[in-house]
Amino acid sequence: MCGIIGCVGVTNSKQVLLEGLKTLEYRGYDSSGIAIFNKDNVNIVKAVGKLSQLQKKVNNQEMLGSHGIAHTRWATHGKVTEENAHPHIVGSISIVHNGIIENYRKLKTELLKDGVVFKSETDTEVIAHLLNNYYEKEKSLLQAVKKVKSVLQGSFALLVSSVKEPQTLVALKSGPPLLFARSNESYFFSSDSLAFQNYATEFFPLEDGDIIEVKKDKFSLLRDKNKNENKSKNENKNENENEIIDQKNLIWIKVSKDQYSLSKQSYKHFMLKEIFEQPQVSVQAISPYIDQVKMELLLPCKDLQQKIKKTKKIFIIACGTSFYAAMEAKYYIEKAAGVSVEVDTASEFRYRHTPIDQDDLVLLISQSGETADTLSVLRSLKEKEISVISLCNTKSSSIDRLSDFSYYMNAGVEVAVASTKAFVNSLIILNIFSEQIAKIKNKLTTTDEKDFVASMLSLPRLLGEVLDFSIAIKDKVEFLSKHKGFLFMGRGFSFPISMEGALKLKELVYLHAEAYSFGEMKHGPLALIDKNMLVIALVPKDEFYEKSLSNLEEVRSRGASIFGIGSYQDKELARLSTEHFFLPKITESFCWSLNPILASLPMQLLAYYFSDYLGHDVDQPRNLAKSVTVE
Ligand code: AGP
Numbered sequence: 001m002c003g004i005i006g007c008v009g010v011t012n013s014k015q016v017l018l019e020g021l022k023t024l025e026y027r028g029y030d031s032s033g034i035a036i037f038n039k040d041n042v043n044i045v046k047a048v049g050k051l052s053q054l055q056k057k058v059n060n061q062e063m064l065g066s067h068g069i070a071h072t073r074w075a076t077h078g079k080v081t082e083e084n085a086h087p088h089i090v091g092s093i094s095i096v097h098n099g100i101i102e103n104y105r106k107l108k109t110e111l112l113k114d115g116v117v118f119k120s121e122t123d124t125e126v127i128a129h130l131l132n133n134y135y136e137k138e139k140s141l142l143q144a145v146k147k148v149k150s151v152l153q154g155s156f157a158l159l160v161s162s163v164k165e166p167q168t169l170v171a172l173k174s175g176p177p178l179l180f181a182r183s184n185e186s187y188f189f190s191s192d193s194l195a196f197q198n199y200a201t202e203f204f205p206l207e208d209g210d211i212i213e214v215k216k217d218k219f220s221l222l223r224d225k226n227k228n229e230n231k232s233k234n235e236n237k238n239e240n241e242n243e244i245i246d247q248k249n250l251i252w253i254k255v256s257k258d259q260y261s262l263s264k265q266s267y268k269h270f271m272l273k274e275i276f277e278q279p280q281v282s283v284q285a286i287s288p289y290i291d292q293v294k295m296e297l298l299l300p301c302k303d304l305q306q307k308i309k310k311t312k313k314i315f316i317i318a319c320g321t322s323f324y325a326a327m328e329a330k331y332y333i334e335k336a337a338g339v340s341v342e343v344d345t346a347s348e349f350r351y352r353h354t355p356i357d358q359d360d361l362v363l364l365i366s367q368s369g370e371t372a373d374t375l376s377v378l379r380s381l382k383e384k385e386i387s388v389i390s391l392c393n394t395k396s397s398s399i400d401r402l403s404d405f406s407y408y409m410n411a412g413v414e415v416a417v418a419s420t421k422a423f424v425n426s427l428i429i430l431n432i433f434s435e436q437i438a439k440i441k442n443k444l445t446t447t448d449e450k451d452f453v454a455s456m457l458s459l460p461r462l463l464g465e466v467l468d469f470s471i472a473i474k475d476k477v478e479f480l481s482k483h484k485g486f487l488f489m490g491r492g493f494s495f496p497i498s499m500e501g502a503l504k505l506k507e508l509v510y511l512h513a514e515a516y517s518f519g520e521m522k523h524g525p526l527a528l529i530d531k532n533m534l535v536i537a538l539v540p541k542d543e544f545y546e547k548s549l550s551n552l553e554e555v556r557s558r559g560a561s562i563f564g565i566g567s568y569q570d571k572e573l574a575r576l577s578t579e580h581f582f583l584p585k586i587t588e589s590f591c592w593s594l595n596p597i598l599a600s601l602p603m604q605l606l607a608y609y610f611s612d613y614l615g616h617d618v619d620q621p622r623n624l625a626k627s628v629t630v631e
Helices: 013-027 051-059 104-113 124-138 141-151 270-276 278-289 302-310 320-337 372-383 398-402 421-440 446-468 470-474 494-509 518-523 545-556 571-576 591-613
Strands: 003-008 031-038 041-048 067-073 088-090 093-101 154-162 168-174 179-183 186-190 202-205 211-215 218-224 242-244 313-318 340-345 361-366 388-392 405-408 485-490 512-517 533-539 561-566 579-582
Touching: 003 013, 003 093, 003 154, 003 168, 013 031, 013 051, 013 067, 013 186, 031 051, 031 093, 041 051, 067 093, 067 154, 088 124, 093 124, 104 124, 124 141, 124 154, 141 154, 141 168, 141 211, 168 186, 270 278, 270 591, 278 421, 278 446, 302 421, 313 320, 313 372, 320 340, 320 361, 320 421, 320 494, 320 591, 361 372, 361 421, 372 388, 372 398, 388 398, 388 421, 405 421, 421 446, 421 591, 446 470, 446 591, 470 591, 485 494, 485 518, 485 545, 494 512, 494 533, 494 591, 512 518, 518 545, 533 545, 545 561, 545 571, 561 571, 561 591
Parallel strands: 313 340, 313 361, 361 388, 388 405, 485 512, 485 533, 533 561, 561 579
Antiparallel strands: 003 067, 003 186, 031 041, 031 067, 088 093, 093 154, 154 168, 168 211, 179 186, 179 202, 211 218, 218 242
């Protein structure tokens, strides 16, 4: 977690860094700090709380300088205090750090024995002391960083400067994402390309082990010589094992400005804006995979088709909301293509001893493309030479780059910590993926293919129709607020959406919410039912409808309130529910695949309006960060 940014050779580094931090705030938002270097001086300002606190402090300060580093923190070691906020400064050294130093206790004990006094509780300060010691001996920032690289274990991205080397910034990456960008003679580093999108023209992502030294208007890149020799990331490396990379061999990526990015427009929150963007961004999910003239599904590249043809089993691995999208994919793929699917969270899967066959397919889902657990699964699969498909929103993210085949959510940048449009676009792509598998395995008739394509093409309009009735959800917030506990229930295709609904409520409203499949109700959760419990029931008219209605009767007779979400003008559901919300009228034959996608929106709106009603920080819920880059 945490966001880091640095620049050299810009006219107003304070503005560049603060703008960049704003875009990185999703990575952590408990405190922040900035250091601007001017000749042999450094001016450091830190603040606890949201970035606005730092902005307030620096507004009154003249911080001149064309070179600086900055940080937005999600606390891992030590409380949220100014002392623990970055940048950390020791002697001439200033440093910002994203990640975790696993051997920091051992290193700190050694430093304490040498009489070092620590000002903070962070693992980062240990790095700063080490760098300062090495710098005193080596008199070179680059040599000091090379040396520190050989003693640190864990996962880290560092930006380091010294007041003794003006206009010099050294970066080291081993784990978390770090991008290097340039424009004429200005250079930038950041955890995300959004942070420099207004200033840089091109960038490339650093590889693990890379060190870059920027000195005024020049840079050099040092890369591990033994990159492909299967050395463990944490194995100590001799600092002479780097080689300078010829800059002609670097592949630069053009910085693209995201049309969906950084303004809330007229919306109160990014989350609301992102919910309302869904009809528009769903088009971007659908169109790359559909020939609208022939009404046909487009297939993936020949290599992937061959793999799909052979496969009998698919593993889908992800975390959080992406995991619930994976759960939905299981229902889609098993119904559409008859291929068995196993789904797991990356944090569990990475430590399981799951047998995987060379012919099995593995799909990883990650909005950010940087989630630590998912990335670790990818790395261990690569070691076993198992090919991996990824579904990411962030192009050129670590998971996207390291996977063999890429699908994209194409949802545009998602700023709110709670995922909405990336989830819905994932469901759309996974639905399409399931029908692609069916087509490749000759299980999709031409008529069904045309019907499926028609269903997909109707989605943007249907999503818009759900949003047209968002006010109906807003009006139910007072009713929601009368309850202390929430059970989200659904069967079959609706069950993963119930799970996602419960997660949205937990992360935004901070009340207890759980999801159960209706079929599990009698095996325990029914005991929870009383008048304080609200059952949010997803009951669209699908193959599970009658069974779900019977379960709902059982819930009702035990005194729970029911918020029913179901198909257009379903009188029976309305009769059983205390409150209800109907999805729009669907005429397409693939309504079983459209229902879960459409039902996701009332789940999002419900959590959004409820959270706002309670006065919570909707876009940046407590204790969370958008990109979970530590385990
Ligand atoms: C979603 O609302 C959450 N903030 C969280 O569960 C998220 O989906 C999870 O951390 C996985 O992130 P990823 O998709 O970027 O890998």
